[in-house]
Amino acid sequence: xxxxxxxxxxxxxxxxxxxxxxxxxxxxxxxxxxxxxxxxxxxxxxxxxxxxxxxxxxxxxxxxxxxxxxxxxxxxxxxxxxxxxxxxxxxxxxxxxxxxxxxxxxxxxxxxxxxxxxxxxxxxxxxxxxxxxxxxxxxxxxxxxxxxxxxxxxxxxxxxxxxxxxxxxxxxxxxxxxxxxxxxxxxxxxxxxxxxxxxxxxxxxxxxxxxxxxxxxxxxxxxxxxxxxxxxxx
Numbered sequence: 001x002x003x004x005x006x007x008x009x010x011x012x013x014x015x016x017x018x019x020x021x022x023x024x025x026x027x028x029x030x031x032x033x034x035x036x037x038x039x040x041x042x043x044x045x046x047x048x049x050x051x052x053x054x055x056x057x058x059x060x061x062x063x064x065x066x067x068x069x070x071x072x073x074x075x076x077x078x079x080x081x082x083x084x085x086x087x088x089x090x091x092x093x094x095x096x097x098x099x100x101x102x103x104x105x106x107x108x109x110x111x112x113x114x115x116x117x118x119x120x121x122x123x124x125x126x127x128x129x130x131x132x133x134x135x136x137x138x139x140x141x142x143x144x145x146x147x148x149x150x151x152x153x154x155x156x157x158x159x160x161x162x163x164x165x166x167x168x169x170x171x172x173x174x175x176x177x178x179x180x181x182x183x184x185x186x187x188x189x190x191x192x193x194x195x196x197x198x199x200x201x202x203x204x205x206x207x208x209x210x211x212x213x214x215x216x217x218x219x220x221x222x223x224x225x226x227x228x229x230x231x232x233x234x
Contacts, residue, residue: 016120017107024103024127028096028136035092041139045088048078059225061141064183068233071180071222074141088139095143099136102147103127109154113161141182148178152188156195165204172211176218 011018035041043062050056060069081094103123111119126132135143155171158164175192178185196203226233 017104017123020107020120020124020127021100021104025097025100027128027133028100029093032092032096032137033089035089035137035139037088037139041088044075044078044139044141045082045091047075048091049082049086051075051079052082059221059228068183069225070141070183071219073177073180073218074144074182077144078139091139092137095139096137098144098147099132102150105147105150105154109150109157113157142184144181145178145185148174148181149185149188152178152192156192159204159207160195160199160202166207168203168207169211169214172208172215173218176215180218180222 040062047056047058047061051058058072058075061072061075062070064070078091078094081091084090103126106126107119107123109119110122132146136146137143152171152174155167155174159166159168159171172192175188178188196208
């Protein structure tokens with residue numbers, strides 16, 4: 001009986017975010033076969049499928065509107081659902097699911113840094129925002145920016161304000177993934193530098209060194225491409 005009461009109590013406590021996540025999942029997965037699927041989505045799907053089938057190991061993703069080759073991180077992640085199925089709808093569902101998890105991360109972060117009420121309001125607005133829904137269910141690298149951005153800020157907050165100093169390593173690894181998901185996120189590097197500089201005394205320098213090394217390691221495939229192409233994008 002005590003276990004049942006505890007379970008019911010936990011369900012009641014977490015009911016708001018559970019409802020929000022269910023609504024978010026429905027809005028992102030409903031009629032997913034009618035998702036937008038044009039040139040970029042097809043290109044990303046082909047590269048990810050080729051990687052999943054072992055036909056090639058890409059060092060870049062698509063070419064951005066500026067003419068710069070994008071890093072390949074998105075293709076690496078996108079290859080995971082293509083290991084299961086060649087159907088691009090499954091890949092879109094994978095991206096949509098990751099974006100639902102981003103809402104939960106947002107809830108956790110705001111609950112920790114502010115309060116539960118603010119967390120519920122923010123995650124609810126995020127879940128039903130039409131633009132967020134639209135850009136949460138396409139095979140497009142930009143669609144994963146919110147996930148990595150929230151994750152980076154969450155880890156950085158833990159490293160600076162909490163006792164989880166080792167989370168600085170996770171923050172910098174996530175920063176590498178975030179920037180390489182789409183180069184428009186480069187300004188997050190400036191955010192990291194400013195935050196670390198302002199709270200220098202709170203930073204564990206050993207974890208900082210490890211984090212920087214791992215951050216740079218995430219760029220190895222992209223660096224190989226740039227070296228082999230005589231730094232064509234520079």
